[in-house]
Amino acid sequence: MTSQPNDDTLRDMHRRMVRIRHFEETAGKMMEDGKIPGALHLYVGQEAIAAGIMVHLADTDQITSTHRGHGHLIAKGGDFNRMYAELFGKATGYCKGKGGSMHICDMDLGMLGANGIVGAGPPIAVGAAFANKFKDNGAVAVTFFGDGASNEGSVHEAANMAGLFKLPIVMVCENNGYGEYTAQKNHQAIVDVADRAAGYGMPGVVVDGMDVVAVYEAAGEAIDRARSGGGPTLLECKTYRYYDHVGVRGMGLSYRTDEEVMEWKKRDPIDLFEARLSEQDIMSKDDMAAVHETVKGELDVAIQFANDSPMPDPSTLLDDVYYVA
Amino acid sequence: MAEAQTTEARTLPYVAAITEGIRQVLLEQENAFVAGEDVAGAGGVYGSFKGLLAEFGERRVIDTPISEAGIIGLGVGAAATGCRPIIDLMFMDFLGECMDEVANQMAKMRFMFGGAAQLPITVLTMAGAGLNLAAQHSQSLEAWLCHLPGLKVMMPATPYDAKGSIIAAARDSNPVFVILNKMSLGLPGEVPEDPYEVPIGVANIVRPGTNFTIVAFGRMLHEALTAAEDLKADGIDTEVIDPITLQPFDTDTVIDSVKKTHRAMIVHEAVRFAGFGAEIAAQIQELAFDYLDAPVARVGAPFSPVPFSPGLEPHYVPNAKTIAAEARRTLGL
Ligand SMILES: Cc1ncc(C[n+]2csc(CCOP(=O)(O)OP(=O)(O)O)c2C)c(N)n1
Numbered sequence: 171m172t173s174q175p176n177d178d179t180l181r182d183m184h185r186r187m188v189r190i191r192h193f194e195e196t197a198g199k200m201m202e203d204g205k206i207p208g209a210l211h212l213y214v215g216q217e218a219i220a221a222g223i224m225v226h227l228a229d230t231d232q233i234t235s236t237h238r239g240h241g242h243l244i245a246k247g248g249d250f251n252r253m254y255a256e257l258f259g260k261a262t263g264y265c266k267g268k269g270g271s272m273h274i275c276d277m278d279l280g281m282l283g284a285n286g287i288v289g290a291g292p293p294i295a296v297g298a299a300f301a302n303k304f305k306d307n308g309a310v311a312v313t314f315f316g317d318g319a320s321n322e323g324s325v326h327e328a329a330n331m332a333g334l335f336k337l338p339i340v341m342v343c344e345n346n347g348y349g350e351y352t353a354q355k356n357h358q359a360i361v362d363v364a365d366r367a368a369g370y371g372m373p374g375v376v377v378d379g380m381d382v383v384a385v386y387e388a389a390g391e392a393i394d395r396a397r398s399g400g401g402p403t404l405l406e407c408k409t410y411r412y413y414d415h416v417g418v419r420g421m422g423l424s425y426r427t428d429e430e431v432m433e434w435k436k437r438d439p440i441d442l443f444e445a446r447l448s449e450q451d452i453m454s455k456d457d458m459a460a461v462h463e464t465v466k467g468e469l470d471v472a473i474q475f476a477n478d479s480p481m482p483d484p485s486t487l488l489d490d491v492y493y494v495a
Numbered sequence: 496m497a498e499a500q501t502t503e504a505r506t507l508p509y510v511a512a513i514t515e516g517i518r519q520v521l522l523e524q525e526n527a528f529v530a531g532e533d534v535a536g537a538g539g540v541y542g543s544f545k546g547l548l549a550e551f552g553e554r555r556v557i558d559t560p561i562s563e564a565g566i567i568g569l570g571v572g573a574a575a576t577g578c579r580p581i582i583d584l585m586f587m588d589f590l591g592e593c594m595d596e597v598a599n600q601m602a603k604m605r606f607m608f609g610g611a612a613q614l615p616i617t618v619l620t621m622a623g624a625g626l627n628l629a630a631q632h633s634q635s636l637e638a639w640l641c642h643l644p645g646l647k648v649m650m651p652a653t654p655y656d657a658k659g660s661i662i663a664a665a666r667d668s669n670p671v672f673v674i675l676n677k678m679s680l681g682l683p684g685e686v687p688e689d690p691y692e693v694p695i696g697v698a699n700i701v702r703p704g705t706n707f708t709i710v711a712f713g714r715m716l717h718e719a720l721t722a723a724e725d726l727k728a729d730g731i732d733t734e735v736i737d738p739i740t741l742q743p744f745d746t747d748t749v750i751d752s753v754k755k756t757h758r759a760m761i762v763h764e765a766v767r768f769a770g771f772g773a774e775i776a777a778q779i780q781e782l783a784f785d786y787l788d789a790p791v792a793r794v795g796a797p798f799s800p801v802p803f804s805p806g807l808e809p810h811y812v813p814n815a816k817t818i819a820a821e822a823r824r825t826l827g828l
């Protein structure tokens with residue numbers, strides 16, 4: 171039942187990955203230039219996961235994200251203008267400047283928020299999946315969480331309920347080998363988080379998170395299963411984050427070697443995919459260059475928009491604490 | 496302020512004073528250990544555990560998984576069975592992840608067991624807004640803890656008090672939270688080299704004054720001191736009191752001050768509504784009602800989560816200006 175991506179889907183995934191990459195590279199520079207306040211967790215290196223999964227989803231399907239959430243929103247169709255405006259803290263941003271990078275969301279796209287609390291997404295996604303089943307609307311929820319997050323009780327509780335209630339959900343562990351500065355071998359006694367699936371009564375699948383087609387195929391199967399009433403899947407994607415835990419250079423700690431970073435970069439998800447696309451004559455070098463240029467142009471526009479946008483007025487401080495009819 | 500046992504004071508930043516306090520506890524108490532997320536290899540995300548792994552080794556300085564309920568639970572269990580854990584909760588906001596272990600286990604175990612258990616556990620955590628870290632990384636939740644019988648709660652504002660509070664907390668055989676402030680990490684101050692305690696439950700009159708009392712704690716102490724200088728222009732001679740410990744609270748020092756000054760204001764960074772200032776204000780009116788010449792004022796954050804935007808956050812967190820303005824309003828100036 172594994173579906174192969176057709177050429178349009180391949181081009182679509184490429185565009186999503188390139189959008190994430192340039193958005194994040196630009197954001198990293200802006201942060202270093204002092205344009206983006208607060209904390210910024212970059213998704214560079216992990217693009218294949220968001221792209222290979224989100225391409226299966228409709229706006230009516232929901233996702234929950236993490237502190238490293240820009241890639242998820244972009245792949246779900248996020249608007250650069252409103253994203254940059256939010257990162258700058260502007261009134262025109264996705265959260266009117268209230269949330270920033272760690273709380274960026276788009277409810278119309280079913281993106282139920284990045285999250286500042288590690289492990290907070292899965293229970294919320296279980297709630298969305300429950301509502302989908304309750305309403306019998308055929309929608310699927312996908313929750314993203316890290317290897318570090320997989321050690322939070324909230325993630326186990328959510329996974330257990332997903333399995334018990336046979337919910338239409340895919341639980342995606344983006345295993346980039348580290349929770350902050352702690353390597354996976356120092357935070358859990360297993361290698362594959364997917365091994366835990368057995369304990370939740372759901373299939374566990376490990377996939378190469380640097381290979382967008384592999385992610386696409388595994389995710390397709392899991393999402394089909396969820397949508398057709400077959401219950402949840404724990405999908406673990408092995409990946410790597412290129413930059414520091416927070417920001418670009420972060421705290422400058424030596425918790426991983428340059429060689430290790432270089433090794434992973436040799437399997438850069440975009441490079442790998444572009445080689446394949448050109449080998450298979452799906453996109454020419456020029457086609458791909460055009461995608462990059464278009465995306466960069468969109469980013470210039472978005473940054474201009476964010477720059478030109480006003481800061482939120484202090485009088486809005488108490489807005490949106492409650493719903494007011 | 497407790498007198499140091501030594502005159503050997505140097506200027507240290509707040510963060511280094513924290514490290515020195517923890518280090519001296521580890522030297523002093525062989526059953527003490529430090530556990531938390533990224534406290535060992537990384538030396539803590541604020542640098543407050545720097546060097547401790549190298550000096551004390553993996554047995555006593557322990558990186559944990561991201562499992563706050565598990566970490567606090569580990570501390571409770573180890574404390575109940577003879578260790579003296581120092582547990583780090585990276586951001587105070589993460590209390591949400593482990594509130595059962597804090598509220599229903601740590602705080603109540605001794606009482607529920609009829610005194611059969613002893614829980615010498617210290618929890619270090621970071622509070623405070625001002626760094627655009629938004630609603631889940633900026634809170635001051637001390638009121639949550641002060642409402643729980645069985646816990647002690649300290650909120651040191653200076654390097655001196657940070658080190659001394661940590662040592663006092665670790666020597667105490669009850670659960671003690673030491674709430675630190677992430678905006679103050681670089682704040683310099685005099686810190687004696689030898690170990691010393693800032694006694695739990697003893698307030699510090701940081702600035703003596705005659706006709707107005709401000710009770711301020713955490714980072715707001717510094718803002719209140721600046722406001723006090725500003726108020727001099729209007730003939731207000733402000734006494735600034737830092738309780739340092741919120742639970743147990745040094746009521747006497749505050750009441751004595753108010754009896755002298757006849758007017759009082761409480762300043763904290765937490766949301767004003769149902770904040771710890773409400774408790775202090777209630778105590779003042781109960782115990783010094785006849786001495787008051789003005790309503791007891793309170794300054795705190797508005798009733799909203801902490802906003803991210805640089806256009807909003809500065810309007811959210813109280814500062815010297817807003818404190819002075821509220822003082823003038825309440826004093827009818
Ligand atoms: C409940 C909670 N604990 C700790 C943190 C601090 N923190 C933020 S991200 C992070 C690491 C998360 O690691 P992982 O889940 O693997 O995601 P990654 O950063 O690798 O994408 C930690 C410990 C937090 N935000 N929330």
Ligand SMILES: [Mg+2]
Nearest residue numbers: 316317348349
């Ligand atoms: Mg990780």
